[in-house]
Amino acid sequence: MRKIAWTPYLLLLPSLLYLALFFAYPIFQAFQLAFTKNVDYLSVRAEARPDAASVGSLAMQTIVNVVDRISQEETLPNGVKRPVYWFKVEGQDPSGKTVQGWVSQRNVFIESRTESTTARVTTGEPIKVWTLDFVQRMVGDFRFGPALLTTLLLIVIILPIQFALAIIMALVLQSQIRGSTIFLYIYAIPLGISDLTAGIIWYAIFTQQGFLNSFLVRLGLMDQPFIFIQAGHQGWMIAIVVLAEVWRATSIVMVIVVAGLQAIPRDYLEAGEVFGASLWQRLRHIILPLLKPSLQVALILRTILAFQVFAVLVAITGGDVLTVLGNETFRWYDPQRFNNPNVAAVYAGFILLLSLGISLFYLRAVRSQEEAAKTL
DSSP states (O other): OOOOOOHHHHHHHHHHHHHIIIIIHHHHHHHHHHHEEEEEEEEEESSSSTTSOEEEEEETTOEEEEEEEEEEEEEOTTSOEEEEEEEEEEEEOTTSOEEEEEEEGGGEEOSOTTTOSEEEEOOOEEEEEEOOHHHHHHHHOTTHHHHHHHHHHHHHHHHHHHHHHHHHHHHHHHTTOTTHHHHHHHHHGGGGSOHHHHHHHHHHHHSTTSHHHHHHHHHTSOSSOOOOSSTTOHHHHHHHHHHHHHHHHHHHHHHHHHHHHHTSOHHHHHHHHHTTOOHHHHIIIIIHHHTHHHHHHHHHHHHHHHHTOOHHHHHHHTTSSSOOHHHHHHHHHOTTTTOOHHHHHHHHHHHHHHHHHHHHHHHHHSOOHHHHHHHO
């Protein structure tokens, strides 16, 4: 009898628990926030008592016709008895269907409990209903378009610069020239700095009384400081955010590229040198094709992080004149601003969908020859 190896299943259990607690459950909660809302509906009863079966529901502020009424006695805690009216009403439910049944006087407004022939529904019970209202509110938000455009623009600008610099930095380290270890430490310095700190550093450089303006004025190149960060200079603000992000996160890509370079057999590079291939030719025809798995990982990681750009932009621009999707997510969630977790969840879900879509594109477009051959 073949013995079952339980070890792989035991190792799989923590991973499944992690995915359930920290991925599936938050996604489910965010999905509910984005596509459901609590709506008060009054249940219409088959008989004049609270525990009777429900025959339908009426939305708040619905005008109903009073068909019949009965008075019941209710005993208060102090022993006093008072009349409580139940009304048999007829009205249209949210789908337009006519509903007839009994409702308590506590749930409707009626001018005369003994004579009025119409009433208005005022209270009910909260019920979750599916809705696209929050999606429409996000799309209709006047800041949604600029936030999406700025986010995509930052990705288009930042990624090529970062990958070009990361490959150059990795090649410098791979060349093993004298002092290359020092370069590694210098390149890795931004990895120990948070997003917010990086934004503050670059704000201090480009603000009106910052390091750059002070330096240029002292050299006599400018008579007065130039205001880089202001409403009319969105191009300058985007450039500053790009510089801050490139400085802060290029080292992450460099680490991945260095790991990929070390996995390339040196025989391939030496063969290229023997056959007279220049550095550019070796980079194009040997290094980059063999780096595709590492570049694939780096592209997915950096794109996801680029969609989450928030603290750097807020520290530099304030997040009002120039905004991104991550900033809008926070604005809608912030209790001191819009205090609307539902729309914030829609923004977060939209960022997730964009990240997944672009990641799938990378997985398809940046493939090694072996991966491409398997799909044929």
